[in-house]
Amino acid sequence: MPVLTLCKALNEGLRHAMEDDPRIVVMGQDVGGLGGVFRVTEGLQKDFGTSRVIDTPLAEASIVGTAIGLALRGYRPVCEIQFDGFVYPAFSQIVSQLAKLRARSGGRLSVPVVIRIPVGGGIGAVEHHSESNEAYFAHTAGLRVVCCSSPHDAHWMLRHALQGDDPVIFYEPKRRYWTKAEVATAAGDERVLPIDRARTVRSGNDLTLLTYGGMVQTCLQVAEVAAEEGREIEVIDLRSLSPLDLDTIVGSVERTGRCIVVHEAPTFLGLGAEITAAVTEQCFDILASPVLRVGGFDLPYPPAKFEDDYLPSLDRVLDAVDRSFAW
Template sequence: MTAIERITFSKAINAGLRRALETDPKVLLMGEDIGTLGGVFRVTDGLQKDFGADRVVDTPLAESGIVGTAIGLALRGYRSVLEIQFDGFIFPAFNQITTQLAKMSYRTRGRVNLPIVIRVPYGGGIGAVEHHSESPEALFAHTAGLRVISPASPADAFVMIQQAVASPDPVLFFEPKSRYWDKGDVDLSITITPDDDGLASGAVVPMDKARVARAGTDLTLAAYGASVSTALKAAETAAADGISIEVVDLRTISPLDAQTLIDSVRKTGRCVVVHEAPVFYGAGGEIAARVTEACFFHLQAPVLRVGGFHTPYPVNKIEKDYLPNLDRVLDAVDRAMTF
């Protein structure tokens, strides 16, 4: 039995966190202003009221302290979900995340797990400035021991936040803040726990599995997070010119489901990778290399990348020129199709 509701992306995350709090008393939420205020984007609205201040904890403005406290709690059996208020604020906790959180399981040969989720509202498109519009996912994907995921739809947001909480591994959960107000159909009957991941019943897609968001035959557009919506719009626009684009929503940046993407590119013969982060040393470089290695004899054009520029995030008046918009994606599609 399903319970489909049409809700926003932010409400979907809220509902997923509520479900995790309801089903596991060891789940805690921590972050700056997440309790009484409900978070800057109101993603945790109402949760402290319903579950109490000892499970939805307003913390000091100290990201390193938030992550360090969560590591200690994990050693005592708790599952903490941390909110980093804005993407650029994660850097004070970079040492805790990359030298402690990411390595504890490896260091102890699997005897110690740290099931911690770090929620990161990231990316541009809301008229903010640097430190509030960063896309630092490649820094964490480069660090072994961390799962790095970014849902693109309310349905995925609801399920994947539960999967992240249930995972025995530390998870960086990057939330495209420009999509918080997008609406979609969500099956609110789905419950994910550490003991029941929903995979056996086929109720959900694995957290580390990509999905084909739109089928096509001429070119593959690979994207994640906020860029999936842009890729779908590009596919719709290109269809009017007779170009059939397949859109692959990667969903997980690390580990990367390369096989789904490779299968798509072997069919279409062309690939364009889109993300908001700077192209220079971005996740798209790894994706392009994987595709080129596996699809060399299938490719009819070089793998192209569209993303941010190699500069600090600009002032909000010109962010539209920085972000990979519809025109820039379609330009890459045209260039790939001319080969």
């Protein structure tokens, strides 16, 4: 299996999909000659031409609106939003049109648009380049929302997203773009999971850590430290944020009896709130302590020099682990 960065794994995933399906077109600011701000689309315009890798104006509403029109004509567009905080000009197109057209047409229309969004902090960028806005879209019926965390999953989740007929918000943790790992080369590999399935990345029997995106690596570090103290923590990468793989989540918590949800987004009305409610409803009788949440603070994203204080850290998650066992 080749060892790729997450960025390169996405690039290869796009390349394979475009080779297999001539209906796939890539759209976004600087995706062509520049190869995208993070170089995810590097080389694609050279190989597939300007009619399939399209440099657009800086106009997110236009990018997504044009993609919707193309999808209705039989194409399968992939839109790149340069940074998470830049998606808001396209918000109405996404939640009012893209998410609703299938239901509005009684199932007669499908809009297989994939919107790629680099997400989260950890790279020393400014406010609108470091946000975690997944709750807006996970709350919107009609959208599939996913977030990769490893090169392997980045590659295969993107290919799966491009094969389906659902509109997909595809989050990519920008702090992990340069992480290297093996990527399976065959769809039949046992490590290739369906796009809506959570992955258990570390097994344990004492507590369940639920997380996704850039926080997966942080939670694995938490589990390593906790193991030195005799606590075996199970770490689950949610991967699919809407729909949630509740079977995997509940199955883990039923074994461990304790649960913590970790994400970069603010805790107030974040995805962790829904997960906490679902776990509490289904596992109330076996929970040894309340489900806890560790997330960003309920503040606008701070200047870069303060982001380490804002984002969930090893110490903050370990503190939650201690509180769970002290209950």
